[in-house]
Amino acid sequence: MNIAILGYGKMGKVIEEIAEERGHEIVLKVDEDIENYQLDKAEIDVAIDFSVPDAAFKNISSCFKNKIPVVCGTTGWLDKYEKAKKICEEEGTAFIYASNFSLGVNVFFELNKKLADMMKGLPEYSVEIEEIHHVQKLDAPSGTAISLAQQIIEKYPDKKGWQLDHADKDEIVIHAKRIKDVPGIHTVTYESEIDSIEIIHSAKSRKGFALGAVVAAEFLQDKKGIFTMKDVLSSLFK
Structure with a gap:
């Protein structure tokens, strides 16, 4: 080809x-x-x-x-x-x-949708996303982080969108960090007063x-x- x-x-x-x-x-x-x-x-x-x-x-x-x-x-x-x-x-x-x-990220997407479907009935948990990439990445947040947020929003009827760094109650906050030589780390966190649940995908190379x-x-x-x-x-x- x-x-x-x-x-x-x-x-x-x-x-x-x-x-x-x-x-x-x-x-x-x-x-x-x-x-x-x-x-x-x-x-x-x-x-x-x-x-x-x-x-x-x-x-x-x-x-x-x-x-x-x-x-x-x-x-x-x-x-x-x-x-x-x-x-x-x-x-x-x-x-x-x-x-x-990435094949692994696309598996991660499916896990994200499944977990959001389970967590939507537990209002005591808040949800947020963090993404970390190399300093050469021009856009923030990453497209992958936006995809993760959109998947969660589709499961949560009270979530209307996402925002970078600061969000209202009806939005998902995405934190974006830029660190030298990091191919990509994405973390979805559900936090309550009792405990926290995280799923993480960490790329080792391009x-x-x-x-x-x-x-x-x-x-x-x-x-x-x-x-x-x-x-x-x-x-x-x-």
Whole structure:
């Protein structure tokens, strides 16, 4: 499979390593913005975008208009997500966006939903989320933390949204920290006067994210439509 990497930073380089280990060829590497590059569907089977928030939508829409499927792990641009989906559908290509491509994180998502479903009937417990990432991460909170919050909100009828650092009673607070060389730690905590319950996912390296993105790209080849990591995982474990 011929892959274009859009966003050739630390994650892009690990994606290149994993993709080549799995027998794929990297035919295009773009630092951030695809604007000055020529895209050719005959040469590119799928693009993987781990760029920056300001470049992501331009990269994605340019690929779609050239009939190139896209796997996107860039966060911080989701105000344009619905527009991206519409372009994808109009151009008859394929798209997967995920706030986190790690297999372990996607298991963590399922645990989070299950725990929230159990805790919603226990009003004596408050809930909050903490995420810690490397200092190069531009957006805060992380897309993964937002996904965790949204999953909890769907289970709690009295929760209306989330806020960074400070939240009202009907919102979930997310604390975001930036520390050198931390790939990603996410903690969901339920706290009462009696005890606390925590679930934690701690990434040890970027390789888990990169492998998930490449597996998603393999899944997306020759498909049309909008997919999620749940679709990818279902194809692996069927």
